[in-house]
Amino acid sequence: MTETKFCYCCRIHHDQTQMRLFPTRQGYRWRCLRSIEAANTSRKERDAFGQQQTEINREAARRAAEQSPLLRQAQAFAT
C-alpha cells in the first residue's frame, strides 16, 4: 500500500511522492506538486498578461501623442 497524503488544494489524497509542504495562512499544509505548478503557471501568465496590457497602454498613449500634432495639421489644412 502506497502512502498518501490529503491535498488541501484538490481535497483528495495523492501519493506522498507528489506531495510537498506548502506554507498557507493556517501554517504548513500538504499540497501536491501539480497544483503548486498550476498556481505558479497561472501567476506567470497573469504577470505576462499585465505586462502585455501595460505595453498596449503605452503604445496607445504613444500613438495618441504622435497623432495629435498630425490631427492639428490636418485640421489646419482643412480650414
Ligand SMILES: [Zn+2]
Ligand atoms: Zn492536489
